[in-house]
Amino acid sequence: MKFTKLSIENFRNFESATINIDNKNVIFGMNDIGKTNFLYALRFLFDPELRRNGFGPSDYNNHNVDKNISITITIDLSDFNQSEDTKKLVAAIHGAHTSPPLEEDLFYIQLKSEFNKKEEYGNIVLFWGSDYENLVEIPSRGNVSALDKAFKVFYVNPLVNLDRLFNKNKKLFFEQSEGQSADQDIIDTIKGLTCNVNDEIGKLTTIKKFQEEITKEYKTLRRENVSVELKSEMAIKGFFSDVIPYIKKDDDNDRYYPTSGDGRRKMLSYSIFNY
Template identity: 25%
Template sequence: MILSTVELNGFRNFKSAFVNLKDKSLIIGANDVGKTNLIWALRLLLDKGLSEYDIEPRDSDFYAYEETHNFKIKLRFENVTDECVVSKLKGVISDDAKLILMYEGICDPVTKSKSYKLFAGPSDDGLEEIQERYYRKVLNLRYISCRRDFHTYINKEKHNLLYLAKENRTGEQVAADDQLIGEISTSLTTIDSKIPQLTFVANATDIINAELKKLSLHHSRQDIVFNAGTSDIDNFIDDVSISSKKDGKSLLIGGDGRLNQVYLSLWAARNEISEANIQEVSLICIEEPEAHLHPHQQRKLSEYLSSSIHSQVIITSHSPQIASEYSPNSIVRLVDRGAGTYAASNGCSEIIEKAFNDFGYRMSIIPAEAFFADAVLLVEGPSEELFYKTLSRQLNIDTDRLNISILMVDGVGFKTFIKILKSLEIKWVARTDHDTFKIPQKEKYRYAGVQRLISFYRANGMADNVLDDLLATHEANLSGFSLPAPQSAKDAVNVLVPELIKHNLYLSNIDLEDDLYNSPIKTALDEFHCNNTDEDEKVVDVVGRMKKKKAVFMYEFLKQHKDSLKQLENEQVAVPLKRCEEIVKGYHEANRATV
């Protein structure tokens, strides 16, 4: 069975949200967007670790931005065929194996007293109130918080793992263990008898008994001894510790990263044993499993958790490395546009999967960091990416602070990126070259750069009656002309480009190289060219060399003359980057105004 959807109405920062889930789902989003709130909604209905007091509604559970007196959390399950669940929940599962559980929080508008109701049923119309979460014995949630107490948990889970492993032995293993335990017990008894014979132990024993007898005559009746207690075989086994071993020597497990891996491995191992023997269905929720791990281990951990935990798993994360390991239609991106948090494309969605089809499914082609961005600047190739990343620093546009990603589309194309960003509801800005291409087998030409922007406008499903009317009048003039271009073609560019800019679609004057050479940094480009060109190459023009070597030229130039980019502050080439900054700042201003 699987938890297929979560519906939240009026709960915390979710005004109205519908979230589709998969067997393995990754929840991403900005800080404070509501990832933990979504998990808490699941826990209210399913977590065995929460008491009746814990699930009582609180003021903070009601919708944060409007006064409301109730909220609802509705969980929909599909393929409910597990015998343990079916036998326990007879009458509330539909004929097509569906189940709905619902929690309703209520606040009396007069007395402000709070209460809740629980419901179960085969459909929305068939929900009936139930008195308790009786189903948790067979249908529940196991939760790992992002605030993990490594040492306490590892010590506790060590005992649980040993107990479960002990319970699952065969008869032969039990007999072999009993024989070995007998041998160990004999050895431990010998150890207990010898420890008091150690000189320093005996001396310490005499000292403490002498002091105690000075305090009270009562202490003369019996002596205090140092007892190792090792002969109690059960306590001895319970006290075994988990340590690291190298070259035959035991070492104390060190950093939090290693402890986190031990923690999750113990947890996964215990659940794997439990699932094989206990009649229940458990949903697994893990917050930020990447804590304290370097990127390679984050990716490996994601793979490990997916393969080692056979239940439905929901993970929240801020890690691009973990995101890169997930199927695209298994990603839930939570978004807040100022009217409450919701899931882009309603969570795990075929829309997102189709958007990735042009990548041949390899998500790693698009840097996963973009999934966490508030705005993305799409540019042509590596030289543009180098340029804009350097320009951002010179213009004091802190892309990391603003959560802006700069991505090149080289080899893939703008449209594929646009479809993906649209499906995840990530704002984007595009800048492309003002190309003029020859039409194959004709002595005619077309303004390919402008046509490209128009295709982006349409691919993104934008709606603009003014632009649509202008396209109906002028678009045909962008193609089929002879050079030099007629005035009608030039007029079409002059009319359409300003309207396309309103949709964050930007066109170079020519291309990046020509635009930079025709800007205030021309002197710096000439100086670099002269100082870094062999004598027999002096005749090569700067723009020609820039286009020939592209990223190599750009890298070397920026390394020596990055400070010159400050002169581009008010130039057209900087506008797309500034637009990304405006989008992010405007988004946060709108959110503050809403709050």
């Protein structure tokens, strides 16, 4: 399955445009020339959450609501015998695909939106088929269509916070591992080591002095039979609490690199979203 072309009509800053694309694309250019709107055209096609609210007047080029929005993507399915993804797509589109006797087996997915001036709302209707002039409406139930069973889209915000994303999902990633019997001996060993680390931390002069002074300050505010102690979060929240992702090169056994580079962080964030 290969994406070959995206055509946009009357959508935001695109009055009429056809862009040749591939399965991997890099979009660059000066500010305010439509890079984000180009991505939104793709997202409206494939993202049911984004389609949920339809289009407002500002989504129509120059607010020209007398002309429909049309977004069409062309897909080459000629690798059917080699690609499992193509086979899955063809299975999902059922009778909408008829193989023409051409070297390129092209399939079209199209979004159209006619603006309802009374409701001030542009409803979205999806079509697909191998005959561009006779596309059929895609079956749907509510906001979810058959298209959404064939494609699952993840949009990674360029401002995504990798640390927050990873920490937020740690429990989801690792909660099953902690309960697996095959790992129980390793888990018990780690817990023992963690307790030993905290015992050693508590012996440090600077730590003991700080704990004593902070306990005194605390008791000036409230008289309680308590003391303040510093502990590694591993001992309180579990050993997964301190786990963070690093990059390790395959030919470098001893060095780990922080994921500080913007491009690397985005790639890792995408990997986590995809996972």
